[in-house]
Amino acid sequence: MNQRLKQFPKRHLLLATTIAASIMGVMALLPSGDVEAKRNEIPMTIDALQPQESAPELTSSITTSQPEPFISSQSTDKAEASIKELEQESDAKALAKAAYDLEQQLGKWHNITIKSGDNLSALFNAQGLSASVVYQVASTPKYGDTLARIRPGESLEFRINQEGTLTQLRYEKSKLESIFFTKADDGYLAELVTLSPEIRPTYASGTIESSLFLASQKAGLSQNLTMELAGIFGWDIDFVQDIRSGDTFNVLYEEKYLEGEKLGDGDILVASFTNQGQTFTAVRYTDSQGDTDYYTPDGKSMKKAFLRTPVDFTRISSRYNPDRLHPIFKTKRPHRAVDYAAPMNTPIKAAGDGRVQFSGWQNGYGNVVFIEHPNNIVTIYAHANKLTGLKKGQRVRQGQIIAYVGKTGWATGPHLHYEFRVNGVHRNPMTVKLPDAAPIAKKEMANFKKQSELMIARLEKQSDTLLATQ
Structure with a gap:
């Protein structure tokens, strides 16, 4: 019936x-x-x-x-619900049978996490797979060679049927990116699968008591976000010399989630930093060409054409001083540079875009790099332990690593000796007015204004809400 x-x-x-x-x-x-x-x-x-x-x-x-x-x-409604319930029950049974049949045909998934010292051959062998299978999978066009670069913490999922055939392999590079290898007649086919995380805007704020690091940690910011925040405002604020107790910051940033699990942080969308009573605001903007940077509310770049400090230092061991007593020669010699003490082999970065004027050894400087920049500016990086092999005339970009901190030449300890010359005249690197980077293009200004005003309003609303609850 x-x-x-x-x-x-x-x-x-x-x-x-x-x-x-x-x-x-x-x-x-x-x-x-x-x-x-x-x-x-x-x-x-x-x-x-x-x-x-x-x-x-x-x-x-x-x-x-x-x-x-x-x-x-x-x-x-009751009659329709009864019929629908019967259909759903029938569909569920059909799906269960299809899943069972597929599992019998392809096999069950078996997941392993890659550990230090693991290699592909050993991992395949542990699953009962021969060297020829390793070769077939690793030879898969386009993505096979990625298996040669597996790293600890990543995972491999094997699907092996009752005949012992590897029917599928999933290489999870991250929570958002996996490569699937599927058995074909003459080997394997590979496909890259990328998932898009859910982006949740998140607000954080803090007041500095002793350091930015401790204040941001208390506010719930990760170390990466703290470094990004310092990088955004680093052209206007020296986070070693200028920070004062009572300085404040407000940040609206992205958090990435997948299926309810937090994967990590995204970018800072908008932020403000009040240093010694002066407030700086930065908005993230991507133009029509796909280029992204941070700008002031009126469209000026947060960047300067030069980094204020080209090395992550621990302290200033010697300031710009025309009347300094030389530590080696014990005579009065002008020190027309700033010495940044830092651990041995700390990376030294190019302060701005330019071309290499000289890279090599000079007596007092030891290992040194001279970079020529637009507007007759030359920057000098001395006493390096080792250089990166730059050649004269080679173009370098701001932030590019050009050498590593050392104590070669006339130096008593590891540090960077940094000079800044304009038209051949020495200037104090800590106080010289740095030229700005390019502002928002005129054709982008209307769209930028619209976006930046919206983002700043969101930041201010969050800040006001927090103050009202305190």
Whole structure:
């Protein structure tokens, strides 16, 4: 009976159900005799009630004072829900069977986490797979060679069927990026699968008591976000020399989630930093060419054409001083540079874009690099332990590593000796006015203003809300 019912469309089954309900309602309302009041006669031929032989046509008379028979929407909903429930049960069984059949054909997944010292051959061998299978997978066009660069913490998922054939392999490079290898007739096919995380804007603020690092840690910012924050405002604020107790910051940044799990932090969207009573605001903006940078609310670049300090130093061991007593020669010699003490082999970065004027050894400087910049500016980086092999005339970009801190030449300890010359004249690197980088292009200004005003308003709203709750 159930099999025969399944042959009929759901719409027909619903119709049959509701008609049957209507008939029962009509029969309950049938009078015992003719009614002389105003009436509508509704002829109904009920073939379903005569399985053996034909019966005379049954006619019912219903007065206008009685309601016409109707089909309850609640009854219809119940009937439809019952049919849908049966269909869902049938679909679930079909899906379960399909999943079982697929598992029998392809095998179950087995996950392993790569550890230090693991190699591809050993991992495959542990799964009972031969060297020829390793070769086939590693030779897969486009993505096979990525398996030669597996790292601890990444994972491999093997799918091996009952015949011992590797039917699928999943190489998870990160939570958002995996490569799937699938068995084909003549080897394996590979596909890169990239997931997009959910981005949640998040607000944080802090007040500095002793250092930016401790204040940002207390505010819940990661170390990477703290470094990014310092990098954004680093052209205007020296986070070693200028920071004062009571300085404040407000940050609106991205957090990345996948299926409810936090994966990490994204970019800072907008931030403000108040240093010694002066507030700086930076907004992240991507132009029509896809270039992204941070700008002031009026469209000026947060960057300067030069880094204020080209090395992550621990202290200033010697300041710019025309009357300094030389520590080696014990004579009064001008010190037209700033010495930044730092651990041995700390990276030294190019302060700005330019071309290499000299890279090599000079007596007092030891290992040294001279970089020529636009507007007749030359920067000098001396006493390096080792250089990066730059050649004369080679172009370098701001922030590019050009050498590593050392104590070569006339130096008593590891530090960077940094000079800044304009038209051949020495200037104090700590106080010289640095030229700005390029501002927002005119054609981008309207769109930038619209976006920046919105972001700044969101930051201020969050800040006001926090203050109101304190």
